[in-house]
Amino acid sequence: MLKKLFQSFRSPLRKPQQHVRTTPEVLSSSQHSLQRNQFSRYAVNIVERLQTAGYQAYLVGGCVRDMMLGITPKDFDVATSATPEQIRAEFRNARIIGRRFKLVHIHFGREIIEVATFRANHPIDDEDEDSNQSSRNESGRILRDNVYGTLEDDAQRRDFTINALYYDPVTERVLDYANGVHDIRNRLIRLIGDPQQRYKEDPVRMLRAVRFAAKLDFGIEKHSATPIRPLAPMLRDIPSARLFEEVLKLFLSGYAEATFEMLVDLELFEPLFPASSKALEYNPTYTHTLISEALANTDLRIKQNKPVTPAFLFAALLWPALPARVLRLQERGMPPIPAMQEAAHELITEQCQRIAIPKRFTMPIREIWDMQERLPRRSGKRADLLLENPRFRAGYDFLLLRELAGEETDGLGEWWTDYQDANDSGRRDMIRDLGSKPDATGQGPRKRRRSSSGKRKRAGVDGAE
Structure with a gap:
């Protein structure tokens, strides 16, 4: 398994290509295996209610990816054009959480559906209008992430191509902005955009790449793997409380042994x-x-x-x-x-x-x-x-x-x-x-x-x- 995980980034490098399109590839119900009754009925209901209220809304990310791989998702996330305040106005059982990244949790008994507003990337020199403080630190790491955007913006700012898939349970279509379906079929973890810049924005993405590769038995695409070793020391600047949560995800997902081998190989174990x-x-x-x-x-x-x-x-x-x-x-x-x-x-x-x-x-x-x-x-x-x-x-x-x-x-x-x-x-x-x-x-x-x-x-x- 480990040989497979690493073989994808040992070959000679070529110039990386951009993978986000402004117009998505649209897969109809006859072109994919997903069915709306496979997803949480609460998540589907949230999408339907938001669309009825005039907003765009989709099931997104890991739940779509895992369903395509025949894996039962642990969580069901929704992305929408509605702001957190607009979402809360639509659902009495909703609660806004987070400061760095505002989200809405909608509670249905013990099940919680996470709803996020479409985000846009921060410009390199962007400043927070309210606090007059930069949204990035000197190394390029994003400090605040509440810049809302369009569906296209949201797809571009997601970390990996396999997580930039949007499923509409109403029309049963899949929107693919970053060739994510192609990478799922080829079992590859690939960053969206320039890997070095994306890792600098959030060094934890290096750990996420390892976690997904180990969990899904995927390889890390060579351009996405190459910057990891030189950038690994950036993890020392991540708040220790956040790293605790990330380490639990790394080692308590059922693939800890393979994760450890990859962390050592990519020189990510030492900063942790x-x-x-x-x-x-x-x-x-x-x-x-x-x-x-x-x-x-x-x-x-x-x-x-x-x-x-x-x-x-x-x-x-x-x-x-x-x-x-x-x-x-x-x-x-x-x-x-x-x-x-x-x-x-x-x-x-x-x-x-x-x-x-x-x-x-x-x-x-x-x-x-x-x-x-x-x-x-x-x-x-x-x-x-x-x-x-x-x-x-x-x-x-x-x-x-x-x-x-x-x-x-x-x-x-x-x-x-x-x-x-x-x-x-x-x-x-x-x-x-x-x-x-x-x-x-x-x-x-x-x-x-x-x-x-x-x-x-x-x-x-x-x-x-």
Whole structure:
């Protein structure tokens, strides 16, 4: 799959062509497979009501694209000539949201249909009339995006050709302004307009290109891929809160493993996870294996409709950068558990400068990591107390992930697997057996610190070094 994803942008480059027409290619119902009853009845109703009120309105973007690919859309979006205030006047259940990009959410019970007014591109030197402030920063990134325009303007300002398709459920026609149908048939992700300029307008488009390519099993068209590596550092200027949302979309869409490979290949992983990117350099096999296994498991759970916690995901993405920091603190004389806690605090604080991971996730991340230092300490009543810890299961799963990546733990994962399955008598025997293994008694850090190369040290977080 990855070979296919990348083969489209390894060939020699030619001058890119413009792909937006002022007059769209119109596909009648006999020229496409879409049917109005495939779409949300609420979305279709919104289009019909807006058209009846005298506005232009279409189903647009991902829902049209996915339907053409035989994929069930998660969301249904509407684009219209009506302004947000005019939309709200038509629907009592409508609410205007957003400042940088005003949208209208129309609520039908639990289903929300997003309605956007046709937008136009900002001129390069455009200024906001109300605030007398530029709508772009010095690098060309768009700061405000509430310039309304025509349907043609709206098609031109969309990011990818496959997202610039408009479906009218009333006439059952598809309007294609950017050869999007052609790119869907050829399974290509292609930017509309000049790729370098479009990425500078919004560097997150580079992440969106990767996400769509991984999700749809498409290749990235060569002209759209070429500027990504040199422009990747621009992601450092994106607000950390926005990057958190984008990273969740990248890794919680069911295609995280392929996404990770593309991010690394296109040098987009480093601006998102700088410490983990360094770990990929000095410890490539272990780091790549651990992250890939964690993401593959995430993809599997999503396909099986099982819950996935972002805390475990971020714990795996960041873990390879942690052991070296823990080791440095231990070499300065800090006991293992305090060293783990201090290193975790330092790493998470640095990471949150790039991606604003909320506290509701950073706390479980630290607890999962902390459990890796506690799991080898099993003597006396410690094993039972750990078993009752609400983070035991996540910590245990993480231990198995470390072992799967090749980390030597002296059979710790197998021991905990057997301990969970054993009855009370069997558990007591297992604890007594630890007494005959000086390296696994869990008698505390002071005794172990007298040995610089015991098995216990290899069994803990330092095994990732």
